[in-house]
Amino acid sequence: MSTRIGVAIVAATLALYIALVGQRAWLLLTSGDTVGTVMGVALLILPVIAAWALWREVSFGIGAQRLGTRLAEEGGLPEEELTLRPSGRPVAAEADALFPSYRAAVEADPEDWRGWYRIGLLYDGAGDRRRARGAIRSAIRLERAERKR
Missing domain, CATH: 1.10.287 (Helix Hairpins)
Known part of the structure; x- marks a missing residue:
């Protein structure tokens, strides 16, 4: 809030x-x-x-x-939680270990906004704001197109 x-x-x-x-x-x-x-x-x-x-x-x-x-x-939000360092940044190795499965989901169905949104959340959790925003923008665009169909 x-x-x-x-x-x-x-x-x-x-x-x-x-x-x-x-x-x-x-x-x-x-x-x-x-x-x-x-x-x-x-x-x-x-x-x-x-x-x-x-x-x-x-x-x-x-x-x-x-x-x-x-x-x-x-019920489609990611359930994994990354361990945070005292600085608040996630442990990079944990985020890197999750990327292949999320990337595979996006590659398997690139028109599904849910996969793009999930990988955007992962990028955000890993601290890569530029890629996170790009992935979430893709999710928004795809979901709008889905609603128009």
Whole structure:
């Protein structure tokens, strides 16, 4: 729950930033000054990029949460637990030992979002955030396609 509150605070802060920068951009655009107009156009680009990034991250979080809940209801979440070091990082050898079976499941059925989600959880547990997000993004994309069929 505290993660959701943190995300809500960051999202609200970013939305406020977008609104304030957008307001400043509008003031500069309507100033009638050439330099002000150019700066206003440049400032309009920043809120657009920020809004896109905010939408992308929030939609990723909502999608990942939805799939996690659905997989938990199906009883399909991984049951293995990795031993953690005092730093909180998992023991790499344990995670490495689990990868072949998870990878084989994904290779056996690359269109099954459940396999992608499970391997994403394993990557996350191993501390590889980039691959974890990529695998979970694949799971979200595949599950959406499955719902549309």
